[in-house]
Amino acid sequence: VLRGRIEAALPERLGAIAQLAVTFRAQVKALIGDPSRRRAFFRNLVDGPAGRLALAGDEVGARRVALGELDAARRHLAPEGIAHIVGAGPGDPDLLTLRAAQLLQEADAILHDDLVPAAVLPRARRDAELVPVGKRKGQTGWTQAEIDADLVRRVRAGQTVVRLKAGDPFVFGRGGEEIDALRAAGLAYMIVPGITAALGxxxxxxxxxxxxxxxSSVTFLSGHSAGGAPGGNTTVIYMGATEAASVRDRLLGAGADPTTPVAIVENGTRPDQRVSTGRLGDLARLAAVHSRGGSAGPSLIIVGDVAAYAAVETPPLAKVS
Known part of the structure; x- marks a missing residue:
């Protein structure tokens, strides 16, 4: 039982980090003369952004970040950190994902919402800084701009930061706004989904x-929209890739704009994930081209302006500018 628990607590792709370290061993030895600084580099390689990307399967991104860190170490510059936008689930701490639990043990700082279950926070690393940044209706709290700025500041300072949100960060969690801020600053981040409140x-x-x-369908709605502006709509169609023409026709018949962004996500979150993006009016052709590109794994279609965020070249759970 103990062995099983230990194995479950370890990341599945530890070998990818080991291979990354082997790849850079000769370069590090040649460029960094001080043994203590070499050890510090490899510690950061394992625990920092490059290691996180390697664990997520983004080997190209991991090498790119590691090269930047090697150059920074050679020039005696402090490496940048990484932000993890993490969903804490609907309330029961046992519904926290394994990945989220691992990251809570690795974070230097945890910026958490008020709605994050209190029982989740004790699972953080003992010396992690816990920063409540919640916003409650009718109460003074952190503005979104202040949260974004603090997140960027900490990552620039080299911290590993967990931005912990109740439910799922991309379902009414304003995770997209924080991603915008990190992208604009050119900083590394990863997304860890959680069980959204509606499902839990x-x-x-x-x-x-x-x-x-x-x-046969579910609609998630917000009781209010940002700044009183009319909210857009996102439609997610399960098992729709083989019926793309019918899906397109039904949505267009209901008044949808044919230029609306769409994304087909196949084998989502898995190592063989594939994403194709286009416009609603061209969905049937997009699905046909997508089906010729690889295995016919489980797919869903996301329709709406947010589909333009889709990461095609790198896994959506790991993105580095």
Whole structure:
């Protein structure tokens, strides 16, 4: 039992980090003469942004970041850190993902919302800085701009930061705004999804959100929109890639704009993930081209302006500017 728990706590792709270290061993020895600084470089390689990207399967991104860190070490510059935008789940701390639990043990600082379950925070590293940045209706708290600025400041200073949000960071969690800030600053980040409140609460209440006989779709709505502006809509279609023409026709018939961005995500979160992007009016052709590019794994279609965020060249759970 103990062995099983230890194995479960270890990242699955540790070998990728070891291979990354081997790749850079000769260069580090040639460029960094001081043994203590060499050790510091490899510690950061394992625990820092490059190691995180290697664990996520983004070997190209990991090498790119490691090269930047090697150059910084050679010039005696402090390496930049990384931000992890993490979903804490709907409430029960046992529903925290394994990846999220691992990152809580690695973070220098955890910027957490008020809605994050109190039982989750003790799972953080003992010396991690816990920073409450929550916003509650009718109460004074951190503005989103202040959160973005603090996140950028900490990553620039070399910290490994977990931005911990209740539920899932990309479902009414304003995770997209924080990604915008990190991208604009040219900083490394990763996304760790969580069980969103709608799924967790429905399951806890014994409510199937879809049912073959009575419910074939689910809509997530916010009770308010940013600044009073009308909110856009995102539609996610499960098992729709083989029916792309029909999906397109139904959405266009309902009044959708044919220039609306779309993304087909196949084998999402897996090592063989593939993403294709285009426009709604061209969805049938996009799906046909996508199907010729590889295995016919489980796919879903995301339709809406947010689909323009899709990362095609690097895994969406690991992005480095």
């Amino acid at each position: 609460c429905a399951a806890a209440a014994g409510i199937p959100l879809t049912h073959r006989r009575i419910a």
